[in-house]
Amino acid sequence: MQPIHLAWVDYAILLSYTCFVIGIGFALRRYMKTSSDFFLSGRTIPTWVTGLAFMAANLGALELVGMSASGAKYGIATAHFYWVGAIPAMIFLAVFMMPFYYGSKARSVPEYLKLRFDERVRCLNSLTFAVMTVFASGISMNALAKLLHLLLGWNYDASLWICSAVVLVYVLKGGLTSAIYTEVLQFFMIVLGFAPVVFLGLKDMGGWDAIKVKLIGVAQNPAALSLNTKSFQSDAWTSAWKPILNGPSANPMGVDVFAIVFGLGFVLSFGYWCTNFLVVQRAMAAKDMTAARRTPLIAAIPKMIFPVLVILPGIIAIALASTPDKGYRLPPVAIHSSAYPQALADIKAAAGDVYEKTSKDIGLKLDKGKIEALRAQYAAKGMTDDQIEAGLQDAVAENDYDGIILSLVKKYCPPGLLGLALTALLASFMSGMAGNVTAFNTVWTYDLYQAYIAPNKPDQHYFRMGQSITVVGILLSIACAYFASHYSNAMDIVQLVFGFVNAPLFATFLLGMFWARTTGTGAFLGLLGGTMTSGLFHALTIASGNTPGIKGGYLTVVQTFPSEMAQNFWLASFAFAACFLLTLFISLATKRTKTDAELKGLVYSMTPRLTDKDQPFFLRPGVLGTILLLGCVILNIIFW
Amino acid sequence: MGLDIRWPIGLMFSLVGVLLIAFGAATSDTDIYKNTSLGININLIWGVVLLVFGVLMLLGAIRGRKKPPTA
Numbered sequence: 001m002q003p004i005h006l007a008w009v010d011y012a013i014l015l016s017y018t019c020f021v022i023g024i025g026f027a028l029r030r031y032m033k034t035s036s037d038f039f040l041s042g043r044t045i046p047t048w049v050t051g052l053a054f055m056a057a058n059l060g061a062l063e064l065v066g067m068s069a070s071g072a073k074y075g076i077a078t079a080h081f082y083w084v085g086a087i088p089a090m091i092f093l094a095v096f097m098m099p100f101y102y103g104s105k106a107r108s109v110p111e112y113l114k115l116r117f118d119e120r121v122r123c124l125n126s127l128t129f130a131v132m133t134v135f136a137s138g139i140s141m142n143a144l145a146k147l148l149h150l151l152l153g154w155n156y157d158a159s160l161w162i163c164s165a166v167v168l169v170y171v172l173k174g175g176l177t178s179a180i181y182t183e184v185l186q187f188f189m190i191v192l193g194f195a196p197v198v199f200l201g202l203k204d205m206g207g208w209d210a211i212k213v214k215l216i217g218v219a220q221n222p223a224a225l226s227l228n229t230k231s232f233q234s235d236a237w238t239s240a241w242k243p244i245l246n247g248p249s250a251n252p253m254g255v256d257v258f259a260i261v262f263g264l265g266f267v268l269s270f271g272y273w274c275t276n277f278l279v280v281q282r283a284m285a286a287k288d289m290t291a292a293r294r295t296p297l298i299a300a301i302p303k304m305i306f307p308v309l310v311i312l313p314g315i316i317a318i319a320l321a322s323t324p325d326k327g328y329r330l331p332p333v334a335i336h337s338s339a340y341p342q343a344l345a346d347i348k349a350a351a352g353d354v355y356e357k358t359s360k361d362i363g364l365k366l367d368k369g370k371i372e373a374l375r376a377q378y379a380a381k382g383m384t385d386d387q388i389e390a391g392l393q394d395a396v397a398e399n400d401y402d403g404i405i406l407s408l409v410k411k412y413c414p415p416g417l418l419g420l421a422l423t424a425l426l427a428s429f430m431s432g433m434a435g436n437v438t439a440f441n442t443v444w445t446y447d448l449y450q451a452y453i454a455p456n457k458p459d460q461h462y463f464r465m466g467q468s469i470t471v472v473g474i475l476l477s478i479a480c481a482y483f484a485s486h487y488s489n490a491m492d493i494v495q496l497v498f499g500f501v502n503a504p505l506f507a508t509f510l511l512g513m514f515w516a517r518t519t520g521t522g523a524f525l526g527l528l529g530g531t532m533t534s535g536l537f538h539a540l541t542i543a544s545g546n547t548p549g550i551k552g553g554y555l556t557v558v559q560t561f562p563s564e565m566a567q568n569f570w571l572a573s574f575a576f577a578a579c580f581l582l583t584l585f586i587s588l589a590t591k592r593t594k595t596d597a598e599l600k601g602l603v604y605s606m607t608p609r610l611t612d613k614d615q616p617f618f619l620r621p622g623v624l625g626t627i628l629l630l631g632c633v634i635l636n637i638i639f640w
Numbered sequence: 641m642g643l644d645i646r647w648p649i650g651l652m653f654s655l656v657g658v659l660l661i662a663f664g665a666a667t668s669d670t671d672i673y674k675n676t677s678l679g680i681n682i683n684l685i686w687g688v689v690l691l692v693f694g695v696l697m698l699l700g701a702i703r704g705r706k707k708p709p710t711a
Contacts, residue, residue: 009663013656020652024643031642049645181645188649192693196686200677414676416663416683420656 003153004410010419017423018166021185021430025170025178035463038175039442040107041285045177049184050291051298054282055306056183059190060140060432061425064310068408069401071314072330073227074253075215075237076639077244078314079307084265087300087632089273091625094296097274098283098621099610100513102292103601107284109277110447116512116602118520118593119451124527126447128501129277130440134473135494137436138480144429145481150334151406151422160481163426167433168474172467176285179431179438183282186427187302193424194309200412201316204326212238214319225321225330226365226397228252237315240639254543254563263569267576271506278439289610293621300628304635317404328411331403332396335362340389347375347388362392370395437473444469492550500538503572504530504579511583516596516603522587530579537574543567646701654694660687 032038045053070078106112110129114122145160170178205211219236222228236243236251243251244260273279273296283295320328335343342361346354354375355368374391377383383391409421445466454461484491508527511518542553543564552567561567599606612620618627664683673679 007663009659012659016652016655016659020648024648027643027648181643181648184645185649185652188653188693192653192686192690196677196682200680200682204678412676412678414667414672414683416660416667417677417686420660420686 004151004418006152006419006422007415009416010422013416013419014423014426017185017189017427021170021178021182021427022166024181024185025173028174028177028181031177032173032175032463035445035459035466036107037177038463038466039438039445041175041177041180043285044287045180045285047286047291047294048298049180050282050286050295052187052302053180053183054279054295055299055303056187056190056431057279057282057435059187059306059428060435061428062140062143062432064190064194064425064428065143065402065405067307067310068314068317068405071311072318072399072401072404073314074251075219075315076240076311077251077253078311079240079635079639080260080264082303082307083240083632083636084260085269086273086303087628088265089269090296090300090303091628092270093274093280093283094293095621095625096604097509097513098293098296099289099607100602100604101280102284102286102289103607107446108442109275109280110443112602113508113512113523114447114451116594116599117518117523120524121508121520121527122447122451124524125505126443128498130443130448132498132501133278133436133440133443134476135480135491135498137433137440137473137477139484139491139495140429140432140436141477142481142484144426146485147406147425147429156485160478163430164433164474164478167430167437168471171434171437171474172470175466176281176438176442179434180282180285182427182434183431186424186431189420189424189427191302191309193421194313196417197408197412197421198309198312198316201313201320201408204412205316205319205323211315211319214322215315218318218322222252225318226399227318237318238639240636242640248562248566253565254561255566255569259566259569259573263573267503267506267572268569270510271502271504271572271576275505275509276502277443278435281439281442290612290615294619294624297621297624297628304628304632313405313408314401317408328407330399330401331407332393333364333398333400335364335389335393335396339363340392343392344385344388347371347378347392350379358392362396365397366392367395367397433474433477437470437477440473441466441469444473489550496538496550497535499568499571500531500534500575503534503575507576507579507583511580511587512603514604515587516599516605517587517592518583519587519590519592520594521590522583522585525586526579526583529582530575533578534571534575537571538567541567541571644701644704646697646704650694650697650699650701652694653690654698657687657689657691657694660684660690663687 036042067078067081101112104112104115106115110122110126113125141160141164144163145156148154148159149156170182174181202208205214215237216234218225218227219232219234221231232252233243233246233250244253244255244257248254248256283292286292286295317330320326321330339362343358346358346361355366355371358371359366374388374395378388409418413421445462449465450462504527507530508523512523538552539555540553540558541561542548542551542557543561543566546552546564548554548557551564561570596606601607612622617623660683664681664687668681668684673681
């Protein structure tokens with residue numbers, strides 16, 4: 001890929017953003033006096049700010065890139081990750097769970113687990129969470145440095161270290177407040193940076209209705225764009241529910257209604273939005289209980305309409321690609337540079353099946369016609385190596401879905417707007433790292449360091465610890481980024497294991513918060529059992545098309561799912577059920593260790609109801625939540 | 641927290657808005673828009689949008705300064 005050349009105006013925009021985030025860090029430095037200022041923002045942030053940060057903490061660059069990729073692969077059904085897989089859980093968090101998180105005065109999610117259960121549960125949760133955040137931020141930084149290298153031709157190491165240094169400076173100076181402020185800045189950057197790209201794409205295609213017409217053709221013959229080998233009903237890309245109601249074989253996701261509603265909508269979604277400290281920390285920083293409960297509700301409003309910015313680009317891309325005169329194709333997977341010498345020799349060789357040989361040497365699916373034309377052209381007129389390499393790359397018939405959003409930015413952005421869109425992307429990578437690092441340093445300092453290594457020290461000690469561990473967290477993230485760039489397979493395993501840990505987590509919280517009888521032993525063993533169930537489930541099942549190994553089925557294949565997504569949703573459902581039942585029965589068999597008085601403020605039945613009588617009717621969390629839920633239902637009906 | 645976030649947001653988007661307007665005005669006769677943004681001088685238009693957004697944020701910040709902090 002040819003690096004893009006940036007104009008001075010693009011650099012100016014990039015530089016102003018960097019200066020502003022560092023400036024925010026320095027401006028906040030004088031307010032950082034205690035550990036609570038650093039880790040909890042002193043609980044003084046206005047609601048609209050925590051609300052936007054709550055949403056933006058999850059809106060990393062990987063989300064932007066991944067959602068447009070899924071938009072192309074699966075169409076409008078990708079919106080289920082928002083309308084089914086996020087909004088209901090956010091409302092549940094606000095209305096039912098926030099009173100316990102905020103009211104218990106716990107400073108982190110693991111600390112809540114300690115108050116509710118015991119040290120074992122906290123230790124398990126905080127350790128896995130700490131390791132997970134470091135890996136998540138490493139993965140994100142690796143992706144950023146790779147992108148800058150490929151797209152702009154910048155040096156990988158320099159990009160990684162400079163971006164990390166920027167994050168380090170502002171988190172070190174301003175703590176959680178810095179992270180939250182830059183998340184809000186990033187939120188507006190993404191909205192204002194990508195809106196014109198979406199607008200130009202829509203205008204170019206002649207509006208949504210024209211796109212829908214195009215997508216009928218795509219659904220009937222997705223093989224033309226190398227999207228899928230099967231053919232689907234004509235509304236497979238434009239309806240959110242109809243293709244799923246017709247069963248796994250009728251939609252490109254390969255999932256059924258149960259997997260979407262229970263697996264994604266209940267287990268995975270509630271497990272993420274209601275228990276992940278990275279997002280919950282934003283609500284905990286709110287100034288009072290009312291503000292804390294409104295935080296996820298405010299976040300739900302932009303979340304509901306965000307598919308327009310993140311999924312629609314993927315849909316526009318396939319509509320464009322299926323219109324020949326637009327001169328656009330979905331970006332092909334890049335050929336690895338080490339494969340070129342052999343492939344060049346294949347094209348230049350006079351004898352043998354050129355298509356079969358080059359396909360084998362490159363290791364990707366190729367277009368037979370293009371390869372044969374390439375050789376004919378070389379034999380007739382001769383070509384330079386660079387020309388052949390370009391021809392080979394063009395002949396790749398596998399899509400690099402993650403490259404879609406950038407290909408649209410390149411297509412529609414003149415210098416100027418290009419700088420804005422790239423800055424938005426860069427901003428989301430960096431704020432992703434900042435979010436993970438701030439969650440990491442809080443959990444480390446409060447739940448591991450203060451709890452097990454050095455209890456009962458003066459507050460300043462923990463404040464300084466928080467700053468030092470921020471440096472360590474960034475360095476660990478950089479190490480993980482290098483690890484990810486060298487051992488991408490090992491990284492897949494790491495992410496897989498985190499999936500196992502996360503899947504059952506919500507069962508523990510659900511029982512813990514709403515059933516006073518749940519015991520610490522029950523929760524701890526249930527969580528372990530749930531995680532093992534995920535591992536076992538993965539070892540026994542596989543998605544069709546995959547070979548047994550890292551993708552599952554390494555013990556023996558008991559069940560084959562139509563797609564990895566279906567496998568994943570069912571895995572989560574099983575892990576949740578196992579954790580739920582184990583916790584339930586072990587709790588019944590073990591003695592309670594916490595008295596009713598100790599559980600006050602931690603469990604639903606032991607806590608006085610919040611009546612919200614002091615708030616205007618329409619601003620009460622229950623009422624707001626109902627309105628939002630209705631909005632969500634309406635969206636689902638519109639795109640039924 | 642002492643710093644009203646509307647200041648940095650407002651200042652940054654006003655600055656970027658002005659940059660885009662200036663660049664858009666300077667390049668309105670060139671053909672950089674023909675192959676990209678469908679012939680529309682998107683820098684000029686979007687620069688105005690960003691500037692308006694930035695100024696609104698600044699106005700909010702100025703109004704917020706006059707009132708005593710609510711927290």
